[in-house]
Amino acid sequence: MQTFLELAKARYSVRNYLTKHVEEEKLNYILECGRIAPSAANYQPWIINVVRDPDLRKKLIDTYNREWLNQAPVILVFLGDHRQGWKRSDGKDHTDIDIAIIADHITLAAAEQGLGTCWICNFDAAGCSRALNLPDHLEPIAYLSLGYPADSTDQTSRHLKRKPFEEIIKFDQI
Numbered sequence: 769m770q771t772f773l774e775l776a777k778a779r780y781s782v783r784n785y786l787t788k789h790v791e792e793e794k795l796n797y798i799l800e801c802g803r804i805a806p807s808a809a810n811y812q813p814w815i816i817n818v819v820r821d822p823d824l825r826k827k828l829i830d831t832y833n834r835e836w837l838n839q840a841p842v843i844l845v846f847l848g849d850h851r852q853g854w855k856r857s858d859g860k861d862h863t864d865i866d867i868a869i870i871a872d873h874i875t876l877a878a879a880e881q882g883l884g885t886c887w888i889c890n891f892d893a894a895g896c897s898r899a900l901n902l903p904d905h906l907e908p909i910a911y912l913s914l915g916y917p918a919d920s921t922d923q924t925s926r927h928l929k930r931k932p933f934e935e936i937i938k939f940d941q942i
């Protein structure tokens with residue numbers, strides 16, 4: 769059985785996909801792994817839009833025009849509902865944090881299933897809202913491309929580059 773560390777290391781940003789269909793069972797499994805994610809005060813201020821329809825995919829790709837996104841058979845759009853997100857007493861809205869957690873669960877679950885994902889935040893958010901006809905209270909916060917990796921060895925150098933343990937972990941005093 770794969771340890772968590774092995775799984776976390778196996779996940780990388782996939783930017784090269786096969787046209788192979790993602791099985792419904794696997795898709796539902798990874799979405800369920802997201803659904804159970806924790807959120808601030810358990811408010812769960814999220815909706816995941818699973819986009820497979822060719823016309824809708826095309827509209828989304830127009831908001832982040834990359835050949836590899838066009839290859840991915842599924843695009844997951846993570847919508848944050850700021851009306852529902854927990855606000856700390858100083859007003860800080862935790863919706864973005866909650867969305868990051870649910871999306872991260874999904875990237876890891878997908879990796880466990882042999883599927884690839886890539887986080888995408890550099891998209892035209894207003895264009896996405898128009899494409900999906902979103903109401904004002906739903907913000908498109910992130911996309912994940914999803915599909916079978918075309919080449920499991922094509923991690924970028926960025927994937928292997930992480931700050932050293934000592935630089936980022938501080939025990940007690942900073």
Ligand SMILES: Cc1cc2nc3c(=O)[nH]c(=O)nc-3n(C[C@H](O)[C@H](O)[C@H](O)COP(=O)(O)O)c2cc1C
Nearest residue numbers: 779780781886887888889890891923924926927928
């Ligand atoms: C919040 C967030 C936003 C990101 N947005 C993009 C993006 O718009 N386009 C892209 O190609 N990669 C994007 N990435 C992927 C990062 O570049 C990638 O995770 C990082 O370089 C480490 O590589 P790895 O995921 O292969 O380990 C994003 C990642 C995160 C966590």
